[in-house]
Amino acid sequence: MTPFSAIKRLVATTALVSALCHPALAQQTIKIGSVLSVTGPASFLGEPEDKTLRMYVEKINAAGGVNGKKIELVLYDDGGDANKARTFATRLIEDDKVMAMVGGSTTGTTMAMIPVFEAAEVPLISLGGAIEIVQPVQKYVFKTPHTDKMACEKIFENLKQRNLTNIAMISGTDGFGASMRAQCNIAAPKYGIKVVAEESYGPRDSDMTAQLTKIKNTAGIQAVVNPGFGQGPAIVTRNYAQLGMSATPLYQSHGVASKSFIDLAGPAADGVRLPAAALLVGDKLPDSDAQKKIVVDYKKAYEDGTKQPVSTFGGHAYDGLFILVDAIKRANSTDPKKLRDEIEKTKGFVGTGGVVNMSPTDHLGLDLSAFRMLEIKGGDWTLLAPGT
Amino acid sequence: MAEFFQFLMSGLTVGAVYALVALGFTLVYNASDVVNFAQGEFVMLGGMVTVFVSAMGVPLPLAALIAVIVSVAVGLLLYWLAIAPARGASAVTLIIITIGASILLRGAAQVVFDKQFHKLPAFSGDTPINLFGAAVQPQSFWVLGGTAVIVLLLYMFLERTVLGKAVLATAANRLAARLVGINITTVMALAFGGSAAIGAIAGILVTPITLTSYDVGTLLALKGFAAAMLGGMGNPLGAVAGGLLLGLLESFGAGYISSTYKDAFAFIVILIVLFAMPQGLFGRRTVERV
Numbered sequence: 001m002t003p004f005s006a007i008k009r010l011v012a013t014t015a016l017v018s019a020l021c022h023p024a025l026a027q028q029t030i031k032i033g034s035v036l037s038v039t040g041p042a043s044f045l046g047e048p049e050d051k052t053l054r055m056y057v058e059k060i061n062a063a064g065g066v067n068g069k070k071i072e073l074v075l076y077d078d079g080g081d082a083n084k085a086r087t088f089a090t091r092l093i094e095d096d097k098v099m100a101m102v103g104g105s106t107t108g109t110t111m112a113m114i115p116v117f118e119a120a121e122v123p124l125i126s127l128g129g130a131i132e133i134v135q136p137v138q139k140y141v142f143k144t145p146h147t148d149k150m151a152c153e154k155i156f157e158n159l160k161q162r163n164l165t166n167i168a169m170i171s172g173t174d175g176f177g178a179s180m181r182a183q184c185n186i187a188a189p190k191y192g193i194k195v196v197a198e199e200s201y202g203p204r205d206s207d208m209t210a211q212l213t214k215i216k217n218t219a220g221i222q223a224v225v226n227p228g229f230g231q232g233p234a235i236v237t238r239n240y241a242q243l244g245m246s247a248t249p250l251y252q253s254h255g256v257a258s259k260s261f262i263d264l265a266g267p268a269a270d271g272v273r274l275p276a277a278a279l280l281v282g283d284k285l286p287d288s289d290a291q292k293k294i295v296v297d298y299k300k301a302y303e304d305g306t307k308q309p310v311s312t313f314g315g316h317a318y319d320g321l322f323i324l325v326d327a328i329k330r331a332n333s334t335d336p337k338k339l340r341d342e343i344e345k346t347k348g349f350v351g352t353g354g355v356v357n358m359s360p361t362d363h364l365g366l367d368l369s370a371f372r373m374l375e376i377k378g379g380d381w382t383l384l385a386p387g388t
Numbered sequence: 389m390a391e392f393f394q395f396l397m398s399g400l401t402v403g404a405v406y407a408l409v410a411l412g413f414t415l416v417y418n419a420s421d422v423v424n425f426a427q428g429e430f431v432m433l434g435g436m437v438t439v440f441v442s443a444m445g446v447p448l449p450l451a452a453l454i455a456v457i458v459s460v461a462v463g464l465l466l467y468w469l470a471i472a473p474a475r476g477a478s479a480v481t482l483i484i485i486t487i488g489a490s491i492l493l494r495g496a497a498q499v500v501f502d503k504q505f506h507k508l509p510a511f512s513g514d515t516p517i518n519l520f521g522a523a524v525q526p527q528s529f530w531v532l533g534g535t536a537v538i539v540l541l542l543y544m545f546l547e548r549t550v551l552g553k554a555v556l557a558t559a560a561n562r563l564a565a566r567l568v569g570i571n572i573t574t575v576m577a578l579a580f581g582g583s584a585a586i587g588a589i590a591g592i593l594v595t596p597i598t599l600t601s602y603d604v605g606t607l608l609a610l611k612g613f614a615a616a617m618l619g620g621m622g623n624p625l626g627a628v629a630g631g632l633l634l635g636l637l638e639s640f641g642a643g644y645i646s647s648t649y650k651d652a653f654a655f656i657v658i659l660i661v662l663f664a665m666p667q668g669l670f671g672r673r674t675v676e677r678v
Contacts (some may be wrong), residue, residue, distance in 0.1 A: 041603070043503045173648075199647045204607045206405075206598030209398040209523075210643035213391055231505045231599045242516045243394075243523050264599055266514070352577050 030065075030334050031073040032324065033098030035088045036127075036317075037112060040080030041203075044230075045105040047126055048302070050075065052242045053102065054269030055305050056321055066328050074098055078109050085109035089116040099334045100274030102320040104128050105127055105313075114141055122336040123343055125320040127313070129255075130179045134363040140340055144319040145355055146277065146313075146370055148180035148227065149187060151254045154275035154371040155225060156184075156191035161388070162214035164222040164249065168197040168215040170236060172206065176255055177203070180227035196221055203230055209239045214246055224248055229255030234264035241268035249273065254371070256377075258311045262379055270378070275371040277312045279352045284383045295352050315352030323349055325357065390521025395643040396636070397519065400425065403635020404535040405431070408590035409612025410619060410627035411542065412583035414525040417553070418559035418622050419579030422471060422482045426490040428609030429497075430584045433459045434591025435600030436497060448509070458590045462493070463574065463584025467577055490605065495594040497602035510596040527596045532595045538586055539628055546624070618658050620671025629670060634658070 010045045034053055037046035040313055057073045065071060067223035074096045076088040085104065089158050092363040093116055100123045104110030114133070117140050126143040133143045141202050159167065165189075171181035177200070193241070197218040199211035215224060226236050233256045240250055252261070257276035262269050278285060284294035298318055299310045326349060327342035329335065346365060349356040354370025374385040409427055416424040437455035442448050470485050473534050477485075511530050516523040544553040557565040558575045566572055591600065598604070611634060619630025641653035661669060 039498070039503075047503065200640075201642075201647060202651060204604070206594070206648075207398045207402050207639070210395050210639045211647045213394045214643060214647075217391060231601065234505070234599060242514075242525055244516070260504060266506055266507070270512075 024274060029070050029203075030328060031074060031098045031155045032321075033092035033096060033365070034073060034102040034103035035074045035078050035085050035092065035101070035108060035109065036075065036103050037080040037085075037296060038077040041062075042080040042109075044311070045127070045313045046077070046080075046101050046307060048306075048308075048311050049103070049105055049317035051308075052302065052314040052317040053321055055301065056318060059301075060325065066325055067332055069334075071325075075103075076381045078105075080106065080109070082108045082112035086112040089113035093117070093120040098122065099336050100324055100339050101125065102127070102317060102324060103111075106175065107133060107179065111141075112275065114138065117141070120336075121340075123324075123340045125324060125343070127316040127320060129176060132179075137361060137363050139209060140199075140336075142323070142343055142358070144323065144351065145316045146254060146353060146366055147183070147364065148176070148253070149183040150366065150368060150371060151180065151275045152184040152187045152225075152227075153191070153370055155251045155273075156187060156193050158273065158275075158373050158384075159193060159223055159251075159366070160191050162223075162249070165192055166196045166220050167223045167225055168199070168221045169195055169201040169227065170201065170211055170215065170227050171226065172203050172230070173200050173234045174203040174228070174230070174232075177228040177232075180253055181257070184225065184227060186318065201228075201232055201233055201236070203228075205232065206235060207239070208232075208236045208241060212236070212239050212243055212245065216243055221248060223251060225253075227253045227255070229253070231264065234261055237265040237272060242364045246271060247331045254312070257374075261307050262376055263380075267379075269376045272377050273378045274374055274376075276374050276381070277353050278317060278372055279310065279312050279315045279368065281372060281374060281383050282379050284381070290350050290355060291352070294350050298352050312352070319349075319351035319353050319356070322351065336341075391643065393520040393522035397522050397524045397528060397641045399636035399639030400632060400640065401531050401635070403615075403632035404531050404632050405590050405594045405598075405608065405631070406588055406611045406615045407628040407631025408535055408538065409608050410615035410631045411624060412541070412587045413612055413616040414584070414622055414624050414627040415542075415579050415583045417515050419555055420471065421479060422486065422574045423479075423613070423621075424580075424583065424608055425483065425486040425613070426466060426493060426605075427583060427587055427612060428607070429493040430459045430463060430605075430606030431492050431594075432497060432588025432602060432605040433462060433493070433584075433593035434588030434598065435508070435595035435604070436501050436506065436590075436591075436602065438595065439600065440509055442508070449513075452592045455592055456585050459584045459588035459591075460581045463580045464577055465554075466584075467580035469535075471572070471580070472576070485664075486489055490609065494603055494605065501576050501602055503602060505599045505601045507597075507599050508592075508595040525597060527593075531593045531597070534589060535628070538589060539624070542582075542624060551578070614655065614658050617668055618661055618670030623668070623670045626668055626670030630668070633669075 036049050038050045055279050056174045057071045061070045078085040102125045104126040110126040110128040123140045131147040131149050171177040177259045197215050200257045201208050212354040226233050252274040254276050278291040302310045327339050331338040331342040346358040356365040358365035374381045412427045424447035434455050437458045438451045441454050510527045512526045554570045615634045616627050617628035619626025637654045642650040
């Protein structure tokens with residue numbers, strides 16, 4: 001046997017083996033892909049998402065899988081880098097041959113991955129916040145988190161009820177802050193809100209007194225809205241109290257909806273209002289609330305499993321995974337195209353983010369009722385009764 | 389007028405931190421010609437170690453002391469393990485080594501601590517003090533006072549002690565310093581340890597105001613480096629002036645012009661200064677004696 005024929009035979013055998021094995025493998029497991037920002041600047045999103053997905057895939061498999069098949073989770077960490085996310089997206093499609101993907105922690109990484117999934121006709125359920133992900137609607141793209149537009153509308157609804165119309169905005173210059181700021185400006189006229197002053201701060205800035213002093217000295221401002229996430233809003237809140245501006249209501253976004261915000265902002269957070277998902281106040285919801293059981297169960301499972309406080313971000317991953325699992329069950333298939341059709345038909349799905357009703361024109365499926373208006377009192381969230 | 393004082397105080401507070409980081413850059417640069425881009429990581433270490441040690445029940449002053457000791461140890465390790473073995477390498481190589489060290493430290497902090505933001509209680513309460521109509525946090529005075537004390541101590545050390553004079557001599561001419569019997573290795577270790585201590589103290593003082601996390605060092609290193617360049621690389625006085633100036637530029641820029649371009653103002657001014665006087669505001673002109 002010449003070396004050449006040996007190589008030829010080896011190649012042929014490998015090809016044969018892989019050809020035989022691949023469909024077999026595909027039948028045994030359901031391959032779900034995920035690209036999350038587990039490390040890097042957006043790790044506070046990716047980390048709980050990563051833990052949630054791993055935990056629930058394990059649970060589902062321990063309970064016998066979906067339609068008798070085990071789920072195989074292929075998870076990559078993009079470190080918050082959109083370029084890396086795109087590379088991993090291609091790998092998920094071409095090498096791992098996943099049938100759907102739950103992920104993209106941020107809007108940036110999601111937008112980078114969308115073309116890959118659209119071209120491959122594989123459904124993508126994003127965990128990114130911005131509305132651009134699902135507007136305009138793209139055939140294979142869905143998302144679970146509330147949009148910044150909804151958060152603005154929820155805040156404005158509350159302002160309107162309190163007859164506060166002239167507001168100032170101080171927003172982070174990061175992607176989240178900039179996007180929400182834009183959405184608020186679009187939504188404001190609809191609620192008769194006038195944005196009188198606008199300031200911004202860098203996501204790593206450590207002092208916002210200059211911007212807040214400017215707002216303080218602008219006449220006629222009745223409330224201040226702060227789109228942003230991370231440590232910025234906590235410092236804004238502290239500076240706000242320092243400057244003695246607490247008489248003017250301060251609204252934060254759902255970007256700060258975690259216990260750590262109250263902790264970081266300290267007593268200055270008292271009286272701050274924000275829209276947030278039901279998950280944050282699960283134990284305070286009335287028993288009649290459709291979401292109560294889901295959010296209480298998820299919170300318990302997450303906190304027991306990870307020994308860390310629950311955040312809404314992990315909840316988005318939970319919703320994404322179970323919307324997909326439900327679709328797989330209904331489709332009784334792992335064909336990406338059939339999955340897509342079933343995801344789009346999701347109706348009355350109760351998740352941590354709200355009750356999801358998707359349609360061909362709405363790939364998010366949430367309405368304003370998904371947000372609860374909260375006020376921080378004495379270092380804890382309180383649920384505001386509608387109309388206050 | 390109240391507005392002016394508000395901008396002034398917030399600019400000075402932020403600027404004092406930049407000044408301390410710039411001072412660290414200067415100290416190391418003088419002794420070893422290395423621009424140590426891991427300087428910001430010492431600020432992070434100071435804050436994070438204090439947070440975690442005090443969370444274990446250690447009183448704050450002791451926790452702060454431990455944080456300084458840990459940072460100095462890391463600074464010395466950085467010198468002995470990474471800088472000293474590369475002696476004789478080009479400046480660019482050494483800079484790359486420090487950038488690598490900074491990434492390593494940040495990564496290690498992620499694992500050892502966590503990725504959350506943390507706060508420290510203000511040393512003397514949160515009740516703002518009214519100063520000419522500006523509301524100032526008491527912690528700002530701690531930051532400003534701490535910076536003043538450090539600058540003074542460093543000045544005394546460099547001017548009044550034999551060891552300090554050895555550092556200055558090494559900065560002026562390394563070969564000559566060695567010829568008169570100064571132990572260069574000790575001087576360099578001193579510079580790395582000292583700059584780590586300064587950075588750590590900055591981190592401890594400022595954490596009650598700015599919060600801390602594993603990656604606060606990156607931006608501080610950048611701003612501190614800019615401040616050091618503005619003041620004149622290698623001049624301790626220039627570093628302090630550069631830091632305070634940078635803080636004031638940011639604060640007044642955001643307050644009087646537009647917060648959207650806050651960082652841009654500071655960097656534009658720095659660029660203008662460096663175009664006009666490449667050695668920085670207080671940098672010495674290099675005189676080549678032939």
